[in-house]
Amino acid sequence: MIAITKRLLLMSPLLLAARRVLAQSTDAPVKPGPSPSALDAVAKKAISGYFIPSYEALRDATAKLVAAMQESCKNPTTAPDDKVRAAFTAVLQAWAHVDFLRFGPMAEKARLERFSFLPDPHGTGARQLRQILAKPDPALLEPGAIAKKSAAVQGMPAFEALVFGASDDAESATYRCQLALRIAENLHVIAGEAVTEWTREGGWRDLMLSPGGANIVYRDASEPLVEILKAVVTGLQQMRDQRLLPALGKSIETAKPGRGAFVKSGESFVYLNASADALELLVERSDVFSLTPDQAATLLAATEAAMTDFRQSIDVGKPWAEALADPASYAKLQHAFDVLKTIEDIFNFRFAEAAGISPGFNALDGD
Amino acid sequence: MRSTATETTGIRAFAGRALRAILPFAQDDSGGAAERQVFVSSVRVGPRQHELVLIDERGAIVGRMKLAGRGHDIAVDPARERLAVFARRPGYFAVIVDIASCEPLATITPPEGHHFFGHGIFSADGRLLYATENHFNGERSRGVIGVYDASGSYERIGEFETHGMDAHEILLAPDDRTLVIANGGIETHPDYGRQKLNLAEMRPSIVKIDSATGDRLDETVLDASLNRLSMRHMTFDGAGSVWFGCQWEGERGVRPPLVGRIGKDGKAKLMAFPDAVAPLARNYIGSVVASRDGGTIATSSPIGGQVFFWDATSGDFRDVVALPDGCGVAATKGDAFLATAGDGRVMRAKDGKLDPVARRSEQFDNHLGRV
Numbered sequence: 001m002i003a004i005t006k007r008l009l010l011m012s013p014l015l016l017a018a019r020r021v022l023a024q025s026t027d028a029p030v031k032p033g034p035s036p037s038a039l040d041a042v043a044k045k046a047i048s049g050y051f052i053p054s055y056e057a058l059r060d061a062t063a064k065l066v067a068a069m070q071e072s073c074k075n076p077t078t079a080p081d082d083k084v085r086a087a088f089t090a091v092l093q094a095w096a097h098v099d100f101l102r103f104g105p106m107a108e109k110a111r112l113e114r115f116s117f118l119p120d121p122h123g124t125g126a127r128q129l130r131q132i133l134a135k136p137d138p139a140l141l142e143p144g145a146i147a148k149k150s151a152a153v154q155g156m157p158a159f160e161a162l163v164f165g166a167s168d169d170a171e172s173a174t175y176r177c178q179l180a181l182r183i184a185e186n187l188h189v190i191a192g193e194a195v196t197e198w199t200r201e202g203g204w205r206d207l208m209l210s211p212g213g214a215n216i217v218y219r220d221a222s223e224p225l226v227e228i229l230k231a232v233v234t235g236l237q238q239m240r241d242q243r244l245l246p247a248l249g250k251s252i253e254t255a256k257p258g259r260g261a262f263v264k265s266g267e268s269f270v271y272l273n274a275s276a277d278a279l280e281l282l283v284e285r286s287d288v289f290s291l292t293p294d295q296a297a298t299l300l301a302a303t304e305a306a307m308t309d310f311r312q313s314i315d316v317g318k319p320w321a322e323a324l325a326d327p328a329s330y331a332k333l334q335h336a337f338d339v340l341k342t343i344e345d346i347f348n349f350r351f352a353e354a355a356g357i358s359p360g361f362n363a364l365d366g367d
Numbered sequence: 368m369r370s371t372a373t374e375t376t377g378i379r380a381f382a383g384r385a386l387r388a389i390l391p392f393a394q395d396d397s398g399g400a401a402e403r404q405v406f407v408s409s410v411r412v413g414p415r416q417h418e419l420v421l422i423d424e425r426g427a428i429v430g431r432m433k434l435a436g437r438g439h440d441i442a443v444d445p446a447r448e449r450l451a452v453f454a455r456r457p458g459y460f461a462v463i464v465d466i467a468s469c470e471p472l473a474t475i476t477p478p479e480g481h482h483f484f485g486h487g488i489f490s491a492d493g494r495l496l497y498a499t500e501n502h503f504n505g506e507r508s509r510g511v512i513g514v515y516d517a518s519g520s521y522e523r524i525g526e527f528e529t530h531g532m533d534a535h536e537i538l539l540a541p542d543d544r545t546l547v548i549a550n551g552g553i554e555t556h557p558d559y560g561r562q563k564l565n566l567a568e569m570r571p572s573i574v575k576i577d578s579a580t581g582d583r584l585d586e587t588v589l590d591a592s593l594n595r596l597s598m599r600h601m602t603f604d605g606a607g608s609v610w611f612g613c614q615w616e617g618e619r620g621v622r623p624p625l626v627g628r629i630g631k632d633g634k635a636k637l638m639a640f641p642d643a644v645a646p647l648a649r650n651y652i653g654s655v656v657a658s659r660d661g662g663t664i665a666t667s668s669p670i671g672g673q674v675f676f677w678d679a680t681s682g683d684f685r686d687v688v689a690l691p692d693g694c695g696v697a698a699t700k701g702d703a704f705l706a707t708a709g710d711g712r713v714m715r716a717k718d719g720k721l722d723p724v725a726r727r728s729e730q731f732d733n734h735l736g737r738v
Contacts, residue, residue: 361730361732367599367733
């Protein structure tokens with residue numbers, strides 16, 4: 001009976017007109033996006049204020065690590081000296097400022113993976129390193145030789161295992177030190193290439209600053225901006241899903257501290273703090289919130305508050321492995337995990353909507 | 368989280384069986400009493416809020432249902448007026464939904480150590496539901512097809528190997544017996560979110576499985592130089608050949624072919640983009656859908672913001688239209704398509720032209736299905 005009534009109604013001109021109005025009212029308003037010049041200004045600031053200085057800092061930090069290793073290897077010890085540790089920490093912090101940037105020269109020629117092969121769920125790096133150390137090959141200590149080996153043994157995790165791996169085998173100390181030195185040199189080469197490829201004429205800086213036309217990477221002024229926005233979101237997801245989640249597991253009973261980042265050197269929290277610093281710095285230096293003038297102060301305050309919450313939550317006053325076994329600390333780390341989601345929502349939803357920018361719901365993260 | 372996978376909402380004034388009863392008589396834009404078409408998609412409606420929506424060809428919502436998490440593809444069982452919406456990978460639920468009322472009939476969850484990849488298909492007789500799953504507790508992740516009793520209990524009653532990793536889209540061949548599965552080849556493990564863990568060792572494939580026995584009937588792999596070309600989405604053309612779309616996990620500066628067709632010999636023929644068009648796809652194809660007449664293949668690239676059309680017979684590239692963040696594609700009639708985008712746009716695509724249909728506040732997810 002109802003069906004018949006509705007069918008009759010559907011045919012009436014009045015209802016058709018009403019439906020038309022209804023259909024229009026369901027159309028979502030389309031907010032105009034920022035002007036190309038505003039987008040351009042943010043891209044410029046991000047490049048000159050963050051991307052290039054960060055790669056330069058990484059290049060300089062790796063140079064210092066090479067120097068520290070050269071000095072240290074004159075008199076190899078089983079435990080790393082303070083200068084090596086300080087230099088390694090500095091590289092780690094500089095790396096945290098760029099390791100979430102999945103575009104540009106670092107994302108080409110497997111530089112990212114070679115610099116730091118993480119995550120490595122199958123323990124490929126550890127296995128290959130064991131094989132190398134079981135039969136130390138002098139040829140591998142030739143300059144540049146390590147760069148031809150698997151990505152898993154030529155970067156940060158391999159360096160960390162060699163230097164902080166707690167081997168008291170004095171006999172292999174010399175070989176381990178030399179190999180670690182070669183890896184440090186390799187890191188310096190990769191970081192140097194990244195700087196060159198960003199800054200040379202026709203390099204990534206030029207590409208990002210000249211969208212449109214024959215530019216096949218950035219087709220219009222919005223695309224460099226989306227790249228920056230994607231970088232922030234990727235950075236947050238990386239901290240959450242790759243650095244925290246694998247170690248946190250589903251509960252404290254199933255936590256696996258060994259799956260954290262840079263656990264061997266005891267620098268997990270240093271790394272996480274540096275990652276938070278990096279994202280905050282990128283937001284600040286790029287002035288990305290300038291694209292939504294009326295919301296900028298609110299969004300910046302929300303971001304800073306959440307970042308502070310994150311830092312306080314990971315400040316558990318215990319080493320990484322102990323923290324993951326202690327219920328109170330574990331709960332704080334879980335909270336830190338959730339806070340990263342909150343920050344992600346600021347960029348993915350609140351900012352994108354306020355600025356009239358679509359980071360791409362489907363495009364951001366394919367499937 | 369898993370226990371409350373669904374929650375229905377209002378807006379049922381438009382839904383209900385009564386609506387379906389009257390839809391065939393509604394006036395179509397083209398004039399004449401054409402059958403009203405209904406499409407289905409997962410959508411995002413706010414931060415971490417996801418729904419399933421049914422829309423008509425004008426982009427109006429005719430049914431909606433809340434989802435506990437982000438949905439992906441939808442399997443439709445038209446004869447029994449129900450569908451199955453799968454959670455996006457790593458997914459832990461699939462909801463069987465009564466189409467007319469948009470009410471959940473059942474929620475299925477994969478067994479411990481498995482997650483859904485976001486795609487599934489009903490058997491022709493509707494008794495079984497096949498879902499691609501990741502078995503991730505072993506030494507290495509491996510793809511399996513979970514077989515679920517769709518006749519009432521929705522229990523998992525078996526599984527087939529997909530002989531690869533990252534089993535993604537699954538189709539039922541026109542013979543109603545052969546299952547076709549795209550093994551994307553990318554290893555993932557939910558402990559690491561969606562991180563890709565094995566890019567250097569990828570080995571994607573498309574396999575044909577006998578649904579009666581689970582036997583592998585055929586396997587199609589690409590040239591070793593294309594091992595980073597992940598085959599993920601597929602469709603059958605009018606001649607019964609499988610078309611597939613890929614995403615490239617290699618260097619950004621390389622422009623490999625992204626679309627191909629599997630011939631009767633089981634070998635893949637990759638279709639070339641014209642030089643000027645090749646960069647537009649950004650090395651990524653999202654959905655692959657054949658037109659109703661089987662003569663045109665639509666392949667969307669949400670990253671490139673384009674939809675590409677191919678001649679199913681000759682394999683030639685035909686047209687490209689720009690649709691930023693566009694991914695969902697469904698066939699309407701003849702060689703026309705409806706396409707949806709993450710910014711809420713619903714568009715009609717035909718003959719290389721794209722016409723706006725509606726702009727909604729819902730953000731359309733990867734796949735658009737037809738009910």
